[in-house]
Amino acid sequence: MTVKTGRTDKTVLITGASSGIGEATARRLAASGHRVVLGARRTDRIAAIAKEIQAGGGTAGHHELDVTSLESMGSFVQAAHETYGRVDVLVNNAGVMPLSMLEALRVDEWNRMIDVNIRGVLHGIAAVLPLMRAQRAGHIVNIASVSGLRVDPTAAVYSATKFAVRAISEGLRQESRDLRVTVVSPGMTRSELADGITDTDVRAAVGGLMDIAIPAAAIGEAINYAVSQPLDVDVNEIVIRPTAQG
Structure with a gap:
């Protein structure tokens, strides 16, 4: 039996790579020998991370990215493709979590979550899917949350966006035969995500x-x-949370 081992030096694009899960993923995959391209709005931060990865012997690039803009996402993907000749993996990590009770009517925050957490994922898929189809191979990793498995007070809209990420991912998986699709649902994780809570x-x-x-x-x-x-x-799916989390 032949095992399809695939490339060990993949070109991996990571959104929301300026801190937290995105930054940690970039560092880990670069340490595994992959070429990583960091995307985020904080260009000074992703430039510094990429420089540190390069200093450690890894291969890393960076590009300004606003996932709510399809044009920005297209430029991010195009720049990586022009530099490395292919796009093997996209990690749709960018997300926001301004939790609040629905009765607080923080409609702008609801819309921001929809724009980043759902549209951002769809924009990423739209930008890489033609390239991956042409390659007849590719991998999309979408970061959801344990909030996509349950709903708690203050998290109704956030949970809704993460349920959507899981639904989109499953639909994409079922439509694909050459493309791999993974949903990663973290529990309580140390990152800047909670910094966006204004309540x-x-x-x-x-x-x-x-x-x-x-x-x-x-x-x-x-x-x-x-x-x-x-x-x-x-x-297809990984749920990872602290042992102590209920």
Whole structure:
């Protein structure tokens, strides 16, 4: 029996790569020998991370990215393709989580979550899918959340966006035979995600739970596992949370 091992030096694009899970994933995959391209709005930050990866012997590039803009996503993907000649993996990681009770009517924050967490994922898929189809190979890793498996007070809209990510991912998986699709659903993870919570009471409550949070590197390790599997093995879903999380 022949095992389709695939490339061990893949070109991996990572959105939301300026901190947290995105940064940790970039560092882990670069350490595994992959070429990583970091995308985010904070260009100074992704440039610094890419420089550190290069100094450690890895291959890394960076490009300004606003996932809510299809044009920006297209430029991000095109730049990586022009530099490396192919796009093997896209990690749709960019996300926001301004939790609040629905009765607070923070409609702008609801729309921001829809734009980043759902449209951002769709924009990523739209930008890479033609290239991956032409290559007859590719891997899209979408970062969801355990909030995509359950709904809690203050998280109704956030959960809705993460349920959507899982639905989009499953639909894409079923439509594909050459493309691998992985959903990674983190639990409490140390990152800047909670910094976007503007409701002071909710932010304090979330902050009180962070003592059990796992490092972002744990999620990067899970993504590395999925990416490193043979081409004929598709790790569809990984749920990873702190042991102490209920």
